[in-house]
Amino acid sequence: MNIALIAHNGKKDDMVALATEFAPLLRQHTLMATGTTGGRLQADAGLAVERLLSGPLGGDLQIGARLSTGLVDAVIFLRDPMTSQPHEPDINALVRACDVHNVPCATNVATARLLLAEWARG
Numbered sequence: 001m002n003i004a005l006i007a008h009n010g011k012k013d014d015m016v017a018l019a020t021e022f023a024p025l026l027r028q029h030t031l032m033a034t035g036t037t038g039g040r041l042q043a044d045a046g047l048a049v050e051r052l053l054s055g056p057l058g059g060d061l062q063i064g065a066r067l068s069t070g071l072v073d074a075v076i077f078l079r080d081p082m083t084s085q086p087h088e089p090d091i092n093a094l095v096r097a098c099d100v101h102n103v104p105c106a107t108n109v110a111t112a113r114l115l116l117a118e119w120a121r122g
């Protein structure tokens with residue numbers, strides 16, 4: 001599967017912890033991420049990740065465009081609901097694209113865990 005991983009700054013530590021815990025599973029898939037998230041996943045979780053643009057520079061839109069053409073099978077997007085983002089329209093566009101194309105999109109750690117645990121089950 002092609003999996004997109006994205007985390008806002010306040011959630012990046014949570015993303016690294018989640019990815020580290022599920023690293024054996026994630027290594028079996030093709031991973032992409034927005035720029036800064038991808039850097040953390042490479043450096044701190046030891047994962048091979050394709051890094052796209054940073055979110056505020058269009059990374060969410062890149063992932064949304066791929067997803068809309070069938071190139072993304074699942075999204076883990078740890079959004080920070082306590083911090084407003086300059087690129088809120090891009091974020092909404094990505095989440096909307098997931099709904100339009102019926103692609104699983106976990107926006108918090110609890111849901112991400114359910115998804116990952118289900119994939120780990122096979």
Ligand SMILES: O=C(CO)COP(=O)(O)O
Nearest residue numbers: 034035036037054055056
């Ligand atoms: O802003 C983001 C998602 O909306 C994440 O971007 P970065 O991974 O570059 O911080």
